[in-house]
Amino acid sequence: MPPIRSAAVILVASAGLLAIAGCSGNTPEAAPSASASASTAPGAALDPAAPDNAPNVSVIEPVIKLPAVPGNPGVLYFTIQQTAGKANTLVAVHVDGAGRAEMHETKTENGVSSMAPVTSVAFSADKPAEFKAGSYHVMLFNLASTMKPGKDVEVTFTLANGDKVSTFAKVEEVGAMEGMMDHM
Secondary structure, eight states, rough: OOOHHHHHHHHHHHHHHHHHHHOOOOOOOSSOSSSETTTTTTTTOOOSSOOOBOTEEEEEEEEOOOOOTTSSOOOEEEEEEESSOEEEEEEEEEETTTEEEEEEEEEEEEEEEEEEOOOOOEEEEEOEEEEEEEEEEEEEEETTTTOOOOEHHHHHHETTTTTTEEEEEEEEEHHHHHHHTTTO
């Protein structure tokens, strides 16, 4: 094998081993509650390698809606709020089993709806950020075949200051009409 191909094989193998080593293997023993705060997120106290969860941040009712048509994007809905202290900003969302997660906002002007990516969403104690149909939402692309209705999937929210909050979202099916309306 030429030297460049050998280096590429070693690089790919090393990356695979690092990815496997990074997996904690923790799974929830019981179904998580619909509302998870930073201090009670599953695994927060169990996994010393996990990032510290952001203080005073709470994620309420996270749910993943699968696409009506397989291969299309899914969507994540939730509410995030600061329960005490100064305002915060959500800058990224990671969903296990999604190849890519993008924050989007749907706006309607003159009876025409459009959707566009957003890079950050502010929230505070008196103004939570609601991610719901027709507003902010997280589009989920390249969903793994293992993402099935009734399962719980780990979701990690990254804040502008680098803090993170991890919790679990319930995966649900979406009806054909609901799916069309959510993604238009």
